[in-house]
Amino acid sequence: xxxSHASIHPAEDPTTTDGGNxxxxxxxxxxxxxxxxxxxxxxxxxxxxxxxxxxLSVMASTSDFASVTAFTYLVVAASLQxxxxxxxxxxxxxxxxxxxxxxxxxxxxxxxVGDGIASTFTFAAACASxxxxxxxxxxxxxxxxxxxxxxxxxxxxxxxSCFSALPSFLLNFWSLASR
Numbered sequence: 090x091x092x093s094h095a096s097i098h099p100a101e102d103p104t105t106t107d108g109g110n111x112x113x114x115x116x117x118x119x120x121x122x123x124x125x126x127x128x129x130x131x132x133x134x135x136x137x138x139x140x141x142x143x144x145l146s147v148m149a150s151t152s153d154f155a156s157v158t159a160f161t162y163l164v165v166a167a168s169l170q171x172x173x174x175x176x177x178x179x180x181x182x183x184x185x186x187x188x189x190x191x192x193x194x195x196x197x198x199x200x201x202v203g204d205g206i207a208s209t210f211t212f213a214a215a216c217a218s219x220x221x222x223x224x225x226x227x228x229x230x231x232x233x234x235x236x237x238x239x240x241x242x243x244x245x246x247x248x249x250s251c252f253s254a255l256p257s258f259l260l261n262f263w264s265l266a267s268r
Contacts (some may be wrong), residue, residue, distance in 0.1 A: 162213075165214070170207050170210070
């Protein structure tokens with residue numbers, strides 16, 4: 090019985106006419122700094138983390154923050170921002186160490202959604218805390234009895250943390266929209 094055997098023939102690399110640039114279509118040559126897996130993205134994550142930790146520690150160092158709901162909300166939102174930023178900073182460090190691009194659709198969409206949620210919570214908490222701080226300082230004139238400087242510092246750090254998350258969110262959202 091005669092059975093035909095499959096034979097393997099090596100495929101030749103097609104010659105290119107564009108000077109040797111044989112990149113596959115749709116492959117990104119360079120990630121924009123600030124996107125996940127880049128040094129700029131890591132810097133943004135670390136700045137978010139540092140400002141959120143500062144807001145959290147300054148607010149938690151006051152003895153009477155728990156008596157005002159907006160200040161408690163700021164502590165919770167800053168804690169969420171700290172955890173989110175730290176987790177993504179660890180992912181960015183890993184991606185930089187193994188030289189891996191984090192441009193998978195599911196990864197980018199989870200980063201964009203997470204950045205949007207965390208920064209919205211932080212912004213809302215900072216706005217509420219700013220309103221209470223203005224009430225205590227300007228309207229009630231009772232800063233002598235309260236920790237106004239700590240409240241103002243924690244609120245400012247929360248705003249800065251929120252605004253440092255904005256470039257990450259916008260770059261991830263732009264990456265999704267450009268697909």
